Amino acid sequence: SQQGEEDPQALSIQEGENATMNCSYKTSINNLQWYRQNSGRGLVHLILIRSNEREKHSGRLRVTLDTSKKSSSLLITASRAADTASYFCATSLIQGAQKLVFGQGTRLTINP
Amino acid sequence: DTEVTQTPKHLVMGMTNKKSLKCEQHMGHRAMYWYKQKAKKPPELMFVYSYEKLSINESVPSRFSPECPNSSLLNLHLHALQPEDSALYLCASSLRGQGGHQETQYFGPGTRLLVL
Numbered sequence A: 001s002q003q004g005e006e007d008p009q010a011l012s013i014q015e016g017e018n019a020t021m022n023c024s025y026k027t028s029i030n031n032l033q034w035y036r037q038n039s040g041r042g043l044v045h046l047i048l049i050r051s052n053e054r055e056k057h058s059g060r061l062r063v064t065l066d067t068s069k070k071s072s073s074l075l076i077t078a079s080r081a082a083d084t085a086s087y088f089c090a091t092s093l094i095q096g097a098q099k100l101v102f103g104q105g106t107r108l109t110i111n112p
Numbered sequence B: 001d002t003e004v005t006q007t008p009k010h011l012v013m014g015m016t017n018k019k020s021l022k023c024e025q026h027m028g029h030r031a032m033y034w035y036k037q038k039a040k041k042p043p044e045l046m047f048v049y050s051y052e053k054l055s056i057n058e059s060v061p062s063r064f065s066p067e068c069p070n071s072s073l074l075n076l077h078l079h080a081l082q083p084e085d086s087a088l089y090l091c092a093s094s095l096r097g098q099g100g101h102q103e104t105q106y107f108g109p110g111t112r113l114l115v116l
Helices: none
Strands: A005-007 A010-014 A019-024 A031-037 A043-050 A055-058 A061-066 A071-076 A085-092 A100-102 A106-111 B004-007 B010-013 B018-025 B031-037 B044-050 B053-057 B064-070 B073-079 B087-094 B111-115
Touching: A005 A085, A010 A019, A019 A085, A019 A106, A031 A061, A031 A071, A043 A055, A043 A061, A043 A071, A071 A085, A100 B044, B004 B087, B010 B018, B018 B031, B018 B087, B031 B073, B044 B064, B044 B073, B053 B064, B073 B087
Parallel strands: A010 A106, B010 B111
Antiparallel strands: A005 A019, A019 A071, A031 A043, A031 A085, A055 A061, A061 A071, A085 A100, A085 A106, B004 B018, B018 B073, B031 B044, B031 B087, B044 B053, B064 B073, B087 B111
């Protein structure tokens, strides 16, 4: 399985601090995506990084990708209470139809 | 309109019932997906439709039957489910679902299903 592993499984920090989540995967990918899920709701796409990219920014989000180590990280800077959610990495591989395989997720809690 | 809608939000059904979950998008997307998500677990892909044709079935039991009547609608027909099928069922769509394209998926809010 190419399912990703994420660490930590849970992270609790104070508002204003930075949060870093890591994702590892097993096979070659087309791209890697990060999604956020608020409790019991649908997923929201955050950022996509292509296999030939090393770093990407979007607002307070910074994603890195190291294809040699098959790993990615998501950094959220200056965290806010509204960032409390589960964060999943998802890898895209096969051709013909886009199949996303999700990592186990990191549950992030921002304490006010 | 950048929204994927799902109905119903919640569903309780017995093991002998027949019910359907509905998903709709009006973004012109030609790929639509069903995922199943158990509590504190990641979403697991069930089915993919690309241009209204079933392109992926992840060995899902036949008590789940997908249907794509047109490019905007996706249904999941449920029959003779088991209690272990209780989960959040998520629908998603993407632009084309074709290989080589870097596509993001847009998710609906999900239907929370409880099988008694």
